[in-house]
Amino acid sequence: MSRKIVVVGWGPAAHRLVTGLLGTDAEVDVTVYAGEGAVAHDRSALPSTLARSRAGHEGHAAHEGHAAHEAPGARDRGDVAFDTTAAALPTPNDPRLDLRAGVRAVAVDRLHRLVHGSDQWVQPYDTLVLATGANPVLPPIRGLRTADGRDLLPGVHSAHNAADFHRLAEAAARGVHAVVIGGSSTGLAVAAALRISRGDDPLHVELVDQTPATPEITPTDAYLTLRRTGVIAYQDCRVRALESGSADALTAVTLADGHRLSCDLAVIACGTAPNTALAWTSGLAVARGIVVDDTLRSVSDPHIHALGACAEHRRSLSGRHETLLAQADVLAGRLSGLDPQRTYRGPVQRAANATSVVAEAEALLRAATA
Structure with a gap:
């Protein structure tokens, strides 16, 4: 039986x-x-699929014809071609x-x-x-949710599953200024991917490191690589509040020291x-x-x-x-029943060195300059 x-x-x-x-x-x-x-999806591979979504953006731009006379961000970018096949498991x-x-x-x-x-x-x-x-962990930030508390403020996204990344790709295709909140491995990868997701029309991306870097990440290497992609990174900072405009959509991120980052897109990547x-x-x-x-x-x-x-x-x-x-x-x-006595004793300890986070960011950089 x-x-x-x-x-x-x-x-x-x-x-x-x-x-x-x-x-x-x-x-x-x-x-x-x-x-x-x-x-099923490999969540660690989802940020790289976001970076690949630029193909759809570039194709749309070519289809629309020459828009060189328009101001950056002025044209309607249409629907982005976002494909999670690379992260899908058979x-x-x-x-x-x-x-x-x-x-x-x-x-x-x-x-x-x-x-x-x-x-x-x-x-x-x-x-x-x-x-x-x-x-995903949602930090205690004022203005993170709508007035009724049921949804995230329009313009604010999490970065956890395939549906999140699909919505994020669509928002990035139309966005002007993005802020990634959180210095987790996902946050670093998402920031780098967002930066190059539109190819020759790079999105302006800033990252605010809400949490201390985990021991397995070499902060200097990780942030140096990230900055080489063009992302502006703020370390040892905290976000105090999110601001919304007349349409109840995100307009800015305010840091604890009062510094204000204007943006129309924010990504929460503060761990899980x-x-x-x-x-x-x-x-x-x-x-x-x-x-x-x-x-x-x-x-x-x-x-x-x-x-x-x-x-x-x-x-x-x-x-x-x-x-x-x-x-x-x-x-x-x-x-x-093939190995009924097999047990799990814990993860294999690895020496702290350059990690997959750094390797991922470097791969995204190579893709951007290819």
Whole structure:
């Protein structure tokens, strides 16, 4: 009899796990709740797809004819051609997989081992895997949201999933001045990508480093590379407020020292926090993340596992790409029966040197000057 495995989430960790399970002859039926859509994306590669969106902009400019006599930013740039194919992960084609695109898991009945979905379907499971990832952190900045508090101020964007980057690409195609708030690895990559996203008509981009640089980033190298792309970077600064105009759209970013940066586009890239809402309401042990042991099993329930950015292993969190892939491989080996004794002991420690953040920014610079 096939073992029913339910996976909540469809990010890189879930994709790696499911691919590993279906790559064996294990008798499993895998159901995936893919709330963000049928296509999984490598989030670390999304900023580079933003940089590639310039092709659509340039093509549109050529189609419109010669606009050399117009002031910069005056012409209507139209719809940008934005393609996330480079960041997309291949969807497995296997009869053992039931991929529920656009459906979210809203509750877990641990007593009866049932998952309730947003489509009103109740799915039984033998093993449940939570790969819910992380949510973008929104800093306490005055004016960040609309007056009713329900949405971000028009002109303000997060940079987390493919939908965010699609909206950001459209906004950048029409924007004049962008401010990236946050010195995270995503913030550095997004700032560099925005700068070159329009090819010969570069967007004016400034970056405000809200948080201290993480130990694995060499600040001098990272910011030197960023500035070589033409991005103006402010380190050790904080944003006090966002200003809106008569149309309730973003007009400026005000720093803590009172300095005002006029802009019509702002990107929030202040890191992420584990998405533990489903685990919390299900009664699982949650500290900063979902607490798991060396088998990546919840310490509260032997039938539930967690991996990736939502999992807390040995009191540590890690959203690193290589870490979540390693966790997925361990869990795939255990659940498929190929390596039932395999355990996860933590990420491999690396020496602090030039990181992928710097390499990514340098790659974007080479693309801009090619």
